[in-house]
Amino acid sequence: MVVTGHVDAGKSTLMGHLLYKLGRVNSKVMHKYEQESKKLGKQSFMYAWILDETGEERARGITMDVGQSKFETDSKIVTLLDAPGHKDFIPNMITGAAQADVALLVVDSTRGEFETGFESGGQTREHALLVRSLGASQLCVVVNKLDTVGWSEERFLEISNKLGSFLKQAGFRERDVTFVPCSGLTGENLTEPCTEPALTKWYKGLTLLEVIDKFKCPERPISKPFRLSVNDIFKGTGSGFCVSGRVETGMVQSGDKVLIQPQNETALVKALMIADVPTMTAFAGDCVTVTIANFDQQNIAVGYILCDPLSPVPVTSKFEARIVIFNTKVPITRGYPVLLHLQSLSEQAVITKLVAQLNKSSGEVVKRKPKCLLRNNNAVVVIETSRPICLELYRDIKELGRFMLRVGGVTIAAGLVTQVNLDSVLINNSWYFNFSLDCTFNFSDSVIIQENEWKSLKGSGFGI
Numbered sequence: 001m002v003v004t005g006h007v008d009a010g011k012s013t014l015m016g017h018l019l020y021k022l023g024r025v026n027s028k029v030m031h032k033y034e035q036e037s038k039k040l041g042k043q044s045f046m047y048a049w050i051l052d053e054t055g056e057e058r059a060r061g062i063t064m065d066v067g068q069s070k071f072e073t074d075s076k077i078v079t080l081l082d083a084p085g086h087k088d089f090i091p092n093m094i095t096g097a098a099q100a101d102v103a104l105l106v107v108d109s110t111r112g113e114f115e116t117g118f119e120s121g122g123q124t125r126e127h128a129l130l131v132r133s134l135g136a137s138q139l140c141v142v143v144n145k146l147d148t149v150g151w152s153e154e155r156f157l158e159i160s161n162k163l164g165s166f167l168k169q170a171g172f173r174e175r176d177v178t179f180v181p182c183s184g185l186t187g188e189n190l191t192e193p194c195t196e197p198a199l200t201k202w203y204k205g206l207t208l209l210e211v212i213d214k215f216k217c218p219e220r221p222i223s224k225p226f227r228l229s230v231n232d233i234f235k236g237t238g239s240g241f242c243v244s245g246r247v248e249t250g251m252v253q254s255g256d257k258v259l260i261q262p263q264n265e266t267a268l269v270k271a272l273m274i275a276d277v278p279t280m281t282a283f284a285g286d287c288v289t290v291t292i293a294n295f296d297q298q299n300i301a302v303g304y305i306l307c308d309p310l311s312p313v314p315v316t317s318k319f320e321a322r323i324v325i326f327n328t329k330v331p332i333t334r335g336y337p338v339l340l341h342l343q344s345l346s347e348q349a350v351i352t353k354l355v356a357q358l359n360k361s362s363g364e365v366v367k368r369k370p371k372c373l374l375r376n377n378n379a380v381v382v383i384e385t386s387r388p389i390c391l392e393l394y395r396d397i398k399e400l401g402r403f404m405l406r407v408g409g410v411t412i413a414a415g416l417v418t419q420v421n422l423d424s425v426l427i428n429n430s431w432y433f434n435f436s437l438d439c440t441f442n443f444s445d446s447v448i449i450q451e452n453e454w455k456s457l458k459g460s461g462f463g464i
């Protein structure tokens, strides 16, 4: 579960307080945070310190990297990712959100503050769009800091209505969105039913913990081929080299051989850890640290994919996609440069072809080869990246088939990969080509592909 929202919406305080109430922080540590934050004149941040662990985060009073923690509800073990709200740290927020199944969107109900976050370039909209585009379909909106408006029902409804219609447009189904009134600071309605008379007067609904408990667990694509997107790489204790990330599909075992794509490098899995506990296997949905060996360390980076060597992830630098444009100041034309985010990868890319504009609801083609695309348009486009990247058709593996396009720090569109074999693509150890022939050959003919030529002439022709 990722916790998102505009800067200072109270995300860290809310989750820190929830963890404290659930007994995940012992009272000695809490007392220490209280004393130390008081000394710095930042006592209001004492709960936030549970998740904001670095000195700089505490001194500045903001989250910079994704804080991670764990807690249990009646029916679930929840891995919590506290994402930064400040717009400078959106790439970190994306890494957090890419790993999440569900999300909390925290909004500050203080008069003027909700409006700043929601309108005029605030991060509330941006975060909701990112979370949805990255795959989380269930959302809990925490209408936070309700203590600052005297627990007003009117304010709660005003915020719920404004956000509700926006979230519908952003692609959330009404039944998958829940609004909960809370105060992270006072702890009202976090884990126990509210006691504040001004709130109990009109609210008899679920606590935040109950809403979290009611989230439906998504189906895990365990039977699909193994894919893990690398979110972090680091030297482990001893001689181990570790990568961490989420198993998107399939499973991995200690002792497995894996392929690092797009570098085509093999490596051996020496050990696996989930939440600091050693394990022999990790399945789709697990956030795991993998110790790998027998490979060239230059061939791994954040954004790469570890996959099953017998069923490798497609690698390409050109693909076709269906995109939804949220907002763009200038019309999108051919040659439009963007930053592509796919899981933890970000890569320079260019929209090289506008194939068709689509009807928003039916998906039918409205116009072929449009000259430009505008805000709210749906379209099919061809995108080329500056280097080869790993991706999948959305219909095969959703997790690696959806992406976002950003320009100048703003998300302008989200997309689904519809075709990858524009020139060639490797799927399940077979190459698929798309090219014209100047000779004929038949099904089941044997052909020889001259590999050297292939490498040097990629995309422009090669010898058969």
Ligand SMILES: Nc1nc2c(ncn2[C@@H]2O[C@H](COP(=O)(O)OP(=O)(O)OP(=O)(O)O)[C@@H](O)[C@H]2O)c(=O)[nH]1
Residues within 6 Å of the ligand: 005, 006, 007, 008, 009, 010, 011, 012, 013, 014, 044, 045, 048, 061, 062, 063, 064, 083, 084, 085, 086, 144, 145, 146, 147, 148, 182, 183, 184, 185, 186
């Ligand atoms: N009155 C009131 N203040 C709150 C509440 N929750 C948080 N605050 C205050 O709001 C400020 C920001 O809180 P944080 O928890 O750091 O906010 P954040 O959303 O995690 O901030 P970033 O991670 O930097 O985006 C602090 O001064 C908190 O004490 C609340 O429920 N009521």
